[in-house]
Every structure is written in structure tokens, then in C-alpha cells.
Amino acid sequence: MPDPSPPTSANYHHGNLREALIKAAVQLAEEGGPENVSVREAAKRVGVSPGAPFRHFASKTALMTAIAEEATSRFLAEIASAVREVAVDDPMGRFAAVGVAYLRWAIRNPTHFQIISNRSLIDWDGSASLQRDNAAIRALMEEALTEAQRRGLLASNDLAEAQIAGRALVYGLARMHIDGHFAQWRVDGETAERTAQNVLKHFTTLMGNR
Amino acid sequence: MPDPSPPTSANYHHGNLREALIKAAVQLAEEGGPENVSVREAAKRVGVSPGAPFRHFASKTALMTAIAEEATSRFLAEIASAVREVAVDDPMGRFAAVGVAYLRWAIRNPTHFQIISNRSLIDWDGSASLQRDNAAIRALMEEALTEAQRRGLLASNDLAEAQIAGRALVYGLARMHIDGHFAQWRVDGETAERTAQNVLKHFTTLMGNR
DNA sequence: GTCATGTGTAAGCACCGATTACATGGAAAT
DNA sequence: ATTTCCATGTAATCGGTGCTTACACATGAC
Structure with a gap:
């Protein structure tokens, strides 16, 4: 044979x-x-x-990092695209758009979001593209809030505090979703995305001067 | 020999x-x-x-679960203690106290917080004490917000939304700290705790009716 | 056609979680 | 006091992991 x-x-x-x-x-x-x-x-x-x-x-970490690089690139593209659809003179709208797009992507791509959120599997410092894309995402949020404050549209007078708060809200909601915390309330997958986005929008208006 | x-x-x-x-x-x-x-x-x-x-x-998971049980017990005790020091007729104060105590413990016990936050290392469903203590922590927060709404002290009229928002803020801040996100701003360990607590307090007042 | 290079295999290292059979020593029962 | 029993340790082993090294081969450049 x-x-x-x-x-x-x-x-x-x-x-x-x-x-x-x-x-x-x-x-x-x-x-x-x-x-x-x-x-x-x-x-x-x-x-x-x-x-x-x-x-x-070269290592398992390098493999996971390559996955993270692809994912982060698409992540950034989607957020940037969402920002581009908002009027240039509406910084708080841009800020909200970043948050909504961030959450939307995290919820619809839970596997990739879990990978790019896992510090221990990825070599963050060793990837220029990861650092660049993440900085770009952060910059989109920071630019919006900075411009909002410049125009007097921000309730808080501490810009750094507002930025951290916004980031914490979005990041917290995203992590709660992938960590399954939403199951502790009655939220069921389908409504999770809408609920999280409602919370986010409610708070962005709360952060604004109206 | x-x-x-x-x-x-x-x-x-x-x-x-x-x-x-x-x-x-x-x-x-x-x-x-x-x-x-x-x-x-x-x-x-x-x-x-x-x-x-x-x-x-019985397994590595059982060992990590035992560690998590001890940690969660102390975590709950510290939060409950902080709540007890607030006037009973100040639900928003209690809510803020839960958040501050939560963050304070997470920041001062990063190793234990990382362990109890890691879903994959622990058998959550298999530990009655873990479920009980975590439910108790959640209940402390929910009771405060529910009572606040009953007294008309809550800005939002959607209780569930407010609860998720509060949880997301606290959880997001805690995770940002242990995941090293604060380093992306200029925050340096020492000030991290104060900064996070400032953000939290700012938002609890924002959530309140004033 | 020859050869260098890139890309695969084969074998094996150290470490891991987990299981099994066996050894031991302390405490309870007689 | 002796015996018996059982909780708790050891020793050996299994399958799985990341990773390395030595070797085989297929392919493109010349």
C-alpha cells in the first residue's frame, strides 16, 4: 500500500x-x-x-498581536467613519458618535474586542500599528471634547476629568457586555446594544451644557 | 551520607x-x-x-476560586462599612460611597481585583459565597439608586439605565486602572485614586437632581 | 541545470494541569 | 498498648502546551 x-x-x-x-x-x-x-x-x-x-x-504573542493589529485597524476605520458623518461644528455630537461606534463595534465583534482588550496576550509596546491606531481612537475622542470645551459646550470645567469619564463609561459598558455582566440585569443580547447606547447618549447630553 | x-x-x-x-x-x-x-x-x-x-x-480553578472567595468577602465588607457611615436619608450619598469604596479597594488591592475580575480563572457558578457576596455588592448600589429615585433625587427617569450607567462608570474606572489605561494620560499611581474618585463624584452629582 | 533561500517536517525540550497507585503517620477504636 | 483506618502526602505518568533545533524539500534566480 x-x-x-x-x-x-x-x-x-x-x-x-x-x-x-x-x-x-x-x-x-x-x-x-x-x-x-x-x-x-x-x-x-x-x-x-x-x-x-x-x-x-516568533511567538504565540506575535500571532495574537497580528490578529489585534488587523482588528484595531478595522475598529479605528469604523469609528473614524462614524465621526465623519457628524457636522464639523458639533463636537459633542462627534464625541457621542465615537462612543456609540466604539460600543457598536465591541458588541458586534466580541471575539476581536476581547482579544484587543486582553493585555496579557498581546505585545502592545512591540507593535507600532497598534499604538498608532489606539492613539488615533483616543485622539478622536479627545479632539471632540477639547473642541466642545473651547466652545463652552462642556458642563465640566475639568477637561481631563471629562475625558477619563467618557472613556470609562464607554470602556465599562463594552467590558460589561463581553464579561457577561448584562445578564445580571434582564438585558438579552438583542437589547444590550440599544441599552448601552441609550445609557451613553443620556450621559453625553448630561455632560453637555444645555 | x-x-x-x-x-x-x-x-x-x-x-x-x-x-x-x-x-x-x-x-x-x-x-x-x-x-x-x-x-x-x-x-x-x-x-x-x-x-x-x-x-x-480539585482543580487550579478551585484554588483560584478559593482566593476569589476570600477577596470578595473582604471587598463586600469594606463597601458595606463605607455605606454604613452615610446618613440613611442620603441615598445619593450612599451610591457615591459604594462607588468610591469599590474603586478604593480595587486600586489598593489590584492583584485580588484582577483575580476576581477574571472570568476565565474562576468558577463563578460553582461558588455560592461568590454569588452571594457579588449580589450583595450589586444590591447595595441598586438599593441606593432605587431609593434615590423614590425620593425624586435622580435626574434620569429610567432607573435601570441609571444603574447600568453607574456600574459601567465604576467598573470602567477600576478596569482602566488595572489595565494600565491611566498611563495613557499623565496620571501616576498616586493621583490615580484621587482622579478616579473625583470623576466618580462629579458624575454622581451630575446624576442627581439639584 | 545548479544552487540559495524560504518554508515545511521531525524530534525533542521544559513546563503545565491532572490522575493514579502507593506510602505514611496520626488519631480513634478496641 | 495495639490495631485499624483514613486523611494527606509521594512517585510516576499522561496528554497538552510553547518553543527550539536539525534536517528535508520545493521553488525561483542565475
């Missing part, structure tokens, strides 16, 4: 192992959370030996 | 291995985060074989 599947020219070289590994790792995270991702299992699913992934990623 | 340290009667039975393991595990978490905890390493530090811990904890 001949070898049923020798490493012939057809499959010895995968062709796009890097992308395939990223896809497999994301799938593993979707099945059992980011902690469930294992390089070996991803390699197995792609049909490659356990050592192969390390030709493309 | 005789056996230098045989398992004689003096040390064959540890005496209080359970507590010793908990202490060692907490120390490991303090050194490198909750992910750094390993049952084997804790056993080694206590001077016991790798299998011994499993006589006292």
Missing part, C-alpha cells in the same frame, strides 16, 4: 500559512475565548506541523 | 497546606499577574510534591 498523502509538491508548501493561521486562531477564540487559542491546535486545523507556525510568528 | 531530609514525621504532613497554597498563589499573582499562577510552582514554593495540592483543590 502506497503512502496515501505524501508531502508532494501540491501541498508541501501551504501558500498562505500566515493568513490561514490567523483565521484558525480567530475561530478558536470564537469557540472558547481568547484563552482557548493554541498554536498547536491552529497548526493542526490548517493541516501543518506544530513547528510550522513559528516560521511566520 | 544519610538522607538529608526524609519525609519524617516533622514535615510529612504540612499542617495547613490549604492556606499555604493560597498564600503562595497570591504571591505568584502579585509577581506576574493571575496568569502567572501555576499549581506546580505554588506547591514547589510550599515545599510539597506537585500532586499534593489536588488533595485540597
